[in-house]
Amino acid sequence: MRPADLSPHRMSPSRGTVANDLRAFTLIELLVVIAIIALLAALLVPTLAGAKERGRRAVCLNNLRQFSLGLHLYSLDQNDRLPPGYSEADERRLVSAAASGSVQLPEVDEHIPIMARSVRTNLLQAAGGNEKILNCPGLGKPFTNPGGYYYAGYGVVLGYNYLGGHEGTPWETTSVITEKWISPRKLSDDPRLVLLTDLNDWSITEWLTFVPHAANGPKMKQGDSRLRTELGGDAMKSLNPMRFGAAGGNVAWLDGSARWKKASEMKLYRGSRLWGDDGALAIW
16 A cells, blocks of 8 residues: 555646646737736836936036135135136136226127136136036036037036126126126125026027926927927027026025026026127026
8 A cells, every 4th residue: 555645646746737827818818917017117208207307407506616616726826716608708808908008998789698718727727627516417418528618709608607707797787687686706796796696597599498407307408390390480489498498496595505496486587687678598
């Protein structure tokens, strides 16, 4: 007699058990699993994008503070004067006028996102040579090109608005822009004056809008004929970074302080001295 534990009946699994183990997914079950995975991914991606943008804002704020520190160091070497804010073409005009002994200097072309290459070089030398502090992270090329984003005839387009060293402020208001700002020209000026802001800028002439901080990252709108047709005569308001989801921007003051400013707190300002509404427009 065979021992009970060696019985053929006990050694053989049931046919039903084998069939259940080898049964494959049905098409419907597979589609359900894929749908669940897609749903989880759709819920997770915005969260990850938002977290990445919050990280960019923190790095941006740190860059802005380092930029501000560089401007202070520059001023200490220049008898308290901040870097000038003129364009390259007008830098040459001023040099020529000074060399000729002219008493009446020309009114120069100035744009708050632009700095002459010579001034940028001197600033970086004072600040330790780190180009990254002049740009908000996420803007990418051409801002991150070696030597910066060069705009022929004007200078380097910075990754921030530089409000220091500009002549003749407050610049005249226009039919659209009623807010005024005063440029700090010396380190000893009113410490409450704004020195740097994020690049929430746009230009009707260039048909270009910068949005450094939307909910899920930076945006740049440029040369879109469909956009031009869509906006029509209301381009002045409709190219505003707010239209493209600007969540706000970082702002630095002359005293060295800096903080995030919500879009709801921002106002519209003029960003070009001679061009008015046709030049750079900005919100901060």
